[in-house]
Amino acid sequence: MxxxxxxxxxxxxxxxxxxxxxxxxxxxxxxxxxxxxxxxxxxxxxxxxxxxxxxxxxxxxxxxxxxxxxxxxxxxxxxxxxxxxxxxxxxxxxxxxxxxxxxxxxxxxxxxxxxxxxxxxxxxxxxxxxxxxxxxFTLVRYAFYELPPDSPERALAQKQNEDLPVGHKDIIWCIGCMEIPSETQAQLLTILTDYLSPTQHGRGIMSVAVRTVIQDWAIPRMNLHLLRGSFYAENMGSRRVMEKNNFEEICTLKDWAPVSPNKGGGKKSIVVMASYPRSSPRPPDERNQAKKYKLSEEADKEKTRRKWKKVLIEIRKHGRAKKRSGK
Ligand SMILES: CC(C)(COP(=O)(O)OP(=O)(O)OC[C@H]1O[C@@H](n2cnc3c(N)ncnc32)[C@H](O)[C@@H]1OP(=O)(O)O)[C@@H](O)C(=O)NCCC(=O)NCCS
Structure with missing residues (x-):
C-alpha cells in the first residue's frame, strides 16, 4: 500500500x-x-x-x-x-x-x-x-559535494557511484542536491532540487514529503540504504527537514560551493548530512528483516567512516597543491 x-x-x-x-x-x-x-x-x-x-x-x-x-x-x-x-x-x-x-x-x-x-x-x-x-522533489545518485568541485577525486567518486548496478545497496542517493553528476549535467545543464512555493513554507510539508518518498518508494522500490543531503549552511529550513528525518551532519565546508554571479557570486559554505533510513522504526512484521538491515547498516557506517577519512586526506592534498600553485 x-x-x-x-x-x-x-x-x-x-x-x-x-x-x-x-x-x-x-x-x-x-x-x-x-x-x-x-x-x-x-x-x-x-x-x-x-x-x-x-x-x-x-x-x-x-x-x-x-x-x-x-x-x-x-x-x-x-x-x-x-x-x-x-x-x-x-x-x-x-x-x-x-x-x-x-x-x-x-x-x-x-x-x-x-x-x-x-x-x-x-x-x-x-x-x-x-x-x-x-x-x-528530486532524488538522484549522490555527487560527492564534500570533494573539491571540478576535482578528479570528485569525478572518480561520482563515476564509481554511477557505475553501481540498479538496486545495489551501496549506491549513495541524494536529496537537497547542490548540482547533478557531470554525466547527466551534460544533458540538462541545471538541476531543480527540493523546494516549495513560499506560500507553503513552514507547514511541515517537506519534512513529511522526504519521509514519504524514502519509505514508500525509495526503500521498497529502489533498495535505498544510503542517503546524503546537502544545503547552504545558513539554510535552517533544510537543516530541520533533514534532522527530522534522522540525518546526521558529516561535515560543514566553509566557502565551498560556487554561487552563480546572477545570485550574488562568490562561494557559500555547505553542510553535508547522511542518513541510514532503514534504521527508522518499522512495523513488527519487518522485525526479521530489521535484524538483517542492522548488520548491513553497521557495515555501511564503517565504510562511510573509512571513506570520509580518505576524503579529508584528499581535501588536504588539494589545499596543499593549490597553495603550491599560488592560486
Ligand atoms: C527548505 C524547505 C524545502 C523546507 O520545507 P518546509 O515544508 O517549509 O519545511 P517544514 O515545514 O517541514 O519545516 C521543517 C522545520 O524547518 C523549520 N523551518 C522551515 N523553514 C525555516 C526557515 N526559513 N528558517 C528556520 N526554520 C525553518 C520549521 O520550523 C520546522 O522545524 P520544527 O519542526 O522544528 O518547527 C522550504 O522552506 C523551501 O522550499 N525553501 C526554499 C528552497 C530551499 O531552501 N530548498 C532546499 C534546498 S537544499
Whole structure:
C-alpha cells in the first residue's frame, strides 16, 4: 500500500499522511507542461526560494521549465509505464495504493518529483479531481559535494557511484542536491532540487514529503540504504527537514560551493548530512528483516567512516597543491 494510483488518469502517485493528506507527489505530466512551467517560473524567481538553490538559473524563464519538465517526462517514462502495467494487472484497481502481485523489480529513478496540493476530490469516492503544483522533489545518485568541485577525486567518486548496478545497496542517493553528476549535467545543464512555493513554507510539508518518498518508494522500490543531503549552511529550513528525518551532519565546508554571479557570486559554505533510513522504526512484521538491515547498516557506517577519512586526506592534498600553485 505505498504507491497509489488514480483510476481516472492512470497516474501513479505518493500520498502524504495526515496532517498533510491534501498533498500528493506525482510524476511530471505530459498534458500540463506549459501550466507547470508557469508555476515553476513564478516560484523560482522568488528570492525566498532561488537564493537557497545552486542549480536553477536566475532569472528562471518559462522555457527553462519546459525543458526540465520534458526531460523528466522522458527520464521517467519507463518507470511510470511499468507502474501503470502493475496496477492494470493487479486485482486492486481502486486507486488504493496496492502494488500488484509478485516480486517487484528495483528501479533506478524516482518519478515522484512534483509536489501538488489537491484542491478538489470526488465527494463520493474521494478520487482526485484537481490539484496545483506547489514544489519539486528530486532524488538522484549522490555527487560527492564534500570533494573539491571540478576535482578528479570528485569525478572518480561520482563515476564509481554511477557505475553501481540498479538496486545495489551501496549506491549513495541524494536529496537537497547542490548540482547533478557531470554525466547527466551534460544533458540538462541545471538541476531543480527540493523546494516549495513560499506560500507553503513552514507547514511541515517537506519534512513529511522526504519521509514519504524514502519509505514508500525509495526503500521498497529502489533498495535505498544510503542517503546524503546537502544545503547552504545558513539554510535552517533544510537543516530541520533533514534532522527530522534522522540525518546526521558529516561535515560543514566553509566557502565551498560556487554561487552563480546572477545570485550574488562568490562561494557559500555547505553542510553535508547522511542518513541510514532503514534504521527508522518499522512495523513488527519487518522485525526479521530489521535484524538483517542492522548488520548491513553497521557495515555501511564503517565504510562511510573509512571513506570520509580518505576524503579529508584528499581535501588536504588539494589545499596543499593549490597553495603550491599560488592560486
Ligand atoms: C527548505 C524547505 C524545502 C523546507 O520545507 P518546509 O515544508 O517549509 O519545511 P517544514 O515545514 O517541514 O519545516 C521543517 C522545520 O524547518 C523549520 N523551518 C522551515 N523553514 C525555516 C526557515 N526559513 N528558517 C528556520 N526554520 C525553518 C520549521 O520550523 C520546522 O522545524 P520544527 O519542526 O522544528 O518547527 C522550504 O522552506 C523551501 O522550499 N525553501 C526554499 C528552497 C530551499 O531552501 N530548498 C532546499 C534546498 S537544499
Amino acid at each position: 505505498v504507491v497509489h494510483y488514480n483510476p481516472l488518469t492512470k497516474e501513479p502517485y505518493l500520498q502524504l499522511p495526515a496532517p498533510c493528506a491534501n498533498i500528493i507527489i506525482t510524476p511530471q505530466r505530459e498534458h500540463q507542461i506549459e501550466e507547470t512551467a508557469a508555476v515553476m517560473t513564478e516560484i523560482l524567481n522568488d528570492s525566498r526560494v532561488y537564493s537557497w538553490l545552486q542549480g536553477p538559473p536566475y532569472p528562471f524563464l518559462p522555457e527553462h521549465g519546459v525543458d526540465w519538465i520534458k526531460a523528466k517526462i522522458a527520464e521517467h517514462k519507463d518507470v511510470v509505464s511499468t507502474l501503470q502495467k502493475e496496477f492494470e494487472t493487479s486485482d486492486s484497481q481502486q486507486g488504493d495504493g496496492s502494488n500488484g502481485q509478485g516480486e517487484p523489480e528495483f528501479f533506478d529513478k524516482s518519478p515522484f518529483v512534483c509536489i501538488r496540493e489537491v484542491i478538489k476530490r470526488d465527494p463520493a469516492t474521494g478520487a482526485l479531481l484537481e490539484d496545483v503544483q506547489i514544489g519539486d
